[in-house]
Amino acid sequence: MNDLMQAAVLREPGDLINIRVPKPFCPPGGLLVRVRACALCATDAKMWRQGHRDLILPRILGHEVAGEIAAVDPGLSGFEVGQRVQVAPGLPCGRCRWCLRGAPNMCQDMRIIGFHCDGGLAQYLAVPAAGVQQGAVSLLPRGLSCDRGALAEPLACCLNAQELTRVGPGDRVAIFGAGPQGRLHVQVARLRGASLIILIETDPARLKAATTVGADLVLDPAQQQPVAAIRDYTHGQGVDAVFLACGSAAALDWGLGVLAKRGRLCLYSGMPKEGETLPVNLNRLHYLEASLLGAYGCTSRQNALALELIAQHRLRVDQEISHRLPLEEVTQGLEVVLNRTGLKVVIEFN
Numbered sequence: 001m002n003d004l005m006q007a008a009v010l011r012e013p014g015d016l017i018n019i020r021v022p023k024p025f026c027p028p029g030g031l032l033v034r035v036r037a038c039a040l041c042a043t044d045a046k047m048w049r050q051g052h053r054d055l056i057l058p059r060i061l062g063h064e065v066a067g068e069i070a071a072v073d074p075g076l077s078g079f080e081v082g083q084r085v086q087v088a089p090g091l092p093c094g095r096c097r098w099c100l101r102g103a104p105n106m107c108q109d110m111r112i113i114g115f116h117c118d119g120g121l122a123q124y125l126a127v128p129a130a131g132v133q134q135g136a137v138s139l140l141p142r143g144l145s146c147d148r149g150a151l152a153e154p155l156a157c158c159l160n161a162q163e164l165t166r167v168g169p170g171d172r173v174a175i176f177g178a179g180p181q182g183r184l185h186v187q188v189a190r191l192r193g194a195s196l197i198i199l200i201e202t203d204p205a206r207l208k209a210a211t212t213v214g215a216d217l218v219l220d221p222a223q224q225q226p227v228a229a230i231r232d233y234t235h236g237q238g239v240d241a242v243f244l245a246c247g248s249a250a251a252l253d254w255g256l257g258v259l260a261k262r263g264r265l266c267l268y269s270g271m272p273k274e275g276e277t278l279p280v281n282l283n284r285l286h287y288l289e290a291s292l293l294g295a296y297g298c299t300s301r302q303n304a305l306a307l308e309l310i311a312q313h314r315l316r317v318d319q320e321i322s323h324r325l326p327l328e329e330v331t332q333g334l335e336v337v338l339n340r341t342g343l344k345v346v347i348e349f350n
């Protein structure tokens with residue numbers, strides 16, 4: 001009989017239970033990680049409430065993970081028991097057209113920890129050989145705590161989006177949504193040299209918190225019409241890049257309305273089902289030479305870069321963690337995410 005461990009298992013949407021399950025074995029060619037921190041995000045909350053395109057049930061959730069190596073397969077070199085690591089969730093094949101073209105997050109056989117295989121809301125996480133081979137396991141730089149390290153994954157997703165949107169020096173950027181992801185977008189845009197960063201949020205508590213994240217201008221659509229305000233603030237020229245870090249049709253409209261010539265609008269958050277098809281003025285895109293693009297997930301390269309940026313204090317992630325909870329309170333943590341009553345929730349293990 002294998003040892004048991006505590007885990008948060010989603011059996012069906014709405015049915016998340018905290019139970020003891022068999023502790024996983026170290027996979028051939030892979031690693032076993034003793035989880036120390038697993039952050040929650042809107043995707044976990046969405047899975048809990050309604051499921052997700054890439055989710056296979058039942059499943060131990062959790063894909064923003066850091067911990068220490070508990071076992072290493074004898075056939076695997078380069079890792080040692082006791083090393084502190086952060087685990088990126090993507091397990092791309094490394095061989096398909098998309099992997100070879102530098103977009104492993106679009107891998108045709110993509111498997112994701114916490115989606116297709118068991119995740120980090122458990123005392124132990126098995127990282128299969130494919131993940132190790134494709135760079136999913138990064139050593140935590142000295143001095144970097146597991147809770148901050150776990151935030152490399154959400155940060156890496158922002159890096160992916162801003163690379164695709166080509167945010168560069170002198171760009172004016174508007175970010176819709178001041179949740180954890182929108183706030184990270186502000187910091188990434190700053191790092192990439194944006195000259196003006198505007199953050200737009202409707203929730204009063206989030207608006208209040210938004211003033212500390214470093215945006216040049218924080219807008220409340222209840223007070224100021226965002227398109228008029230942003231146009232006014234940019235001498236009628238608009239912004240070069242827009243990120244929708246909220247699934248809102250109104251934000252899409254506003255975002256399109258403030259795009260400058262050759263502006264790029266990135267659909268960073270998924271839209272709710274009922275907003276999947278929305279009217280867009282295509283002629284406006286045509287005349288402005290503007291573009292509309294999507295971003296989903298991140299690559300191992302971006303994940304390692306995110307970790308380095310956090311370790312080197314190029315971004316501040318401490319202020320993004322509002323709750324640290326034990327696994328027993330994972331449901332309360334997901335409520336915080338869902339009801340937007342905090343920022344990042346990190347489940348901690350001792």
Ligand SMILES: [Zn+2]
Binds near residue numbers: 042
């Ligand atoms: Zn996430």
Ligand SMILES: [Zn+2]
Binds near residue numbers: 094095098106107109
């Ligand atoms: Zn692939």
